[in-house]
Amino acid sequence: MLIGELVLKSGLSRDTIRFYEKQGLIKIGCKQRRNNNYKEYSEEVLKRLHTIKRMKNFGFTLNEAAGLLDMIEAN
16 A cells, blocks of 8 residues: 555654654565665554554554564564
8 A cells, every 4th residue: 555545544744654654663665665666665654553553552652663573573
């Protein structure tokens, strides 16, 4: 899905999604780009955004959320 659809499904702004990508909270590989260089976001990215959003709602900072996500993925 393109970023516009991801915005609608996640409830986050384009700027927030791009910020999370710059911070390394979500990752888009080179293979996940279209010929016109548009980013193609997967369902996994959407799930990760929902998880980050829930963590933020519980009061975690982005750094804390990143650490928790790293621990979850390590298992």
